[in-house]
Amino acid sequence: MAKCFSFSATYDRWLRFSYSRMGLKSTTTDLSGDGTVMHCWVPKTYKPNKPNLLLVHGLGASGMWQWNAFVSRFIERFNVYVPDLLFFGDSYTNRPERTEQFQAQCVAGVLKAEGVRKTAVVGESYGGFVAYSMAAQFPEMVEKLVLWGAGVCMEEKDMEDGMFQVKSMDEAVSIMLAQTPEKMKELLEVVCYKPVMTIPTCLMQDFIDFMGTEHLQEWTGLLNALHKDRKMSNLPKITQPTLIIWGEYDRLFPIELGHRLKRHLEGIAQLVVIKDCGHAPNGRDLKGIYEHMKSFLVDPLLSPKKANQTKDQKVH
Numbered sequence: 001m002a003k004c005f006s007f008s009a010t011y012d013r014w015l016r017f018s019y020s021r022m023g024l025k026s027t028t029t030d031l032s033g034d035g036t037v038m039h040c041w042v043p044k045t046y047k048p049n050k051p052n053l054l055l056v057h058g059l060g061a062s063g064m065w066q067w068n069a070f071v072s073r074f075i076e077r078f079n080v081y082v083p084d085l086l087f088f089g090d091s092y093t094n095r096p097e098r099t100e101q102f103q104a105q106c107v108a109g110v111l112k113a114e115g116v117r118k119t120a121v122v123g124e125s126y127g128g129f130v131a132y133s134m135a136a137q138f139p140e141m142v143e144k145l146v147l148w149g150a151g152v153c154m155e156e157k158d159m160e161d162g163m164f165q166v167k168s169m170d171e172a173v174s175i176m177l178a179q180t181p182e183k184m185k186e187l188l189e190v191v192c193y194k195p196v197m198t199i200p201t202c203l204m205q206d207f208i209d210f211m212g213t214e215h216l217q218e219w220t221g222l223l224n225a226l227h228k229d230r231k232m233s234n235l236p237k238i239t240q241p242t243l244i245i246w247g248e249y250d251r252l253f254p255i256e257l258g259h260r261l262k263r264h265l266e267g268i269a270q271l272v273v274i275k276d277c278g279h280a281p282n283g284r285d286l287k288g289i290y291e292h293m294k295s296f297l298v299d300p301l302l303s304p305k306k307a308n309q310t311k312d313q314k315v316h
Helices: 007-021 068-074 100-113 126-137 156-160 169-176 181-191 201-211 216-227 256-264 283-298
Strands: 024-030 036-043 052-056 079-083 119-124 142-148 242-247 269-274 313-315
Touching: 007 024, 007 068, 007 201, 024 100, 036 100, 052 068, 052 100, 052 126, 068 079, 068 283, 079 100, 100 126, 119 126, 119 283, 126 142, 126 216, 142 283, 169 181, 169 216, 181 201, 242 256, 242 283, 256 269, 269 283
Parallel strands: 052 079, 052 119, 119 142, 142 242, 242 269
Antiparallel strands: 024 036, 036 079, 269 313
């Protein structure tokens, strides 16, 4: 019997309704006429008295799924933009590029099409790689940068040196792009500090089915492009004020990468470590992360060290 109900599809429809109710609208932009189309949630009514904020998602479902908890918090203070990166949601390209540099160029193209000249940018995990590249390529556009669990300072040799739990990119791809409930459980063990392992297998399979395999080859290409030939010596130094947020027990991108990035950006970056948190935060962690983001993005005179610091966060 064919499956007649999908929790993931239902949640997706609810998110679309929620984003619309919060004052955002769904748009698609044909960037070049060569088969590159970017989807983005943008303000229904642009408020020139508000600053702009771009939220760039990581691997997984669309930007709409990953930023829902934050859009509702930021929408009153910012003109919020939530793009789908290429091969997620409704964004795609016929071009062969798979680098974060190309993703950054496409996101910048959407903002330019929307008339956005300057914005703060927040990038989470894979989205942090894209956000960092935007700051490097378009310094006149990116005013401030928040990087959350983004291992932009990793090198190809780090895997050989044993920094990561996985021993090869093939193993990393099999977990990060989980195609079975068993692999999904492995993924949760990697990204969560204390994973909830009681999620029913049927819900995991429903999410896998919802994501589909249409772009599996492209997602694999994105991961391989992050890792292959990566060297610190090739990482540009950006100039924008930067807030680095990291989970204390991040097993996907170990916290050493956060310290490495802070050293790389000496003088312009602050590192906030969220205690008892993995790569993927829980509800309590989200509140702390939001407070640090808000103090950094809203009040230029208030550093994360002084704002809303609790026993669950520490600043370096």
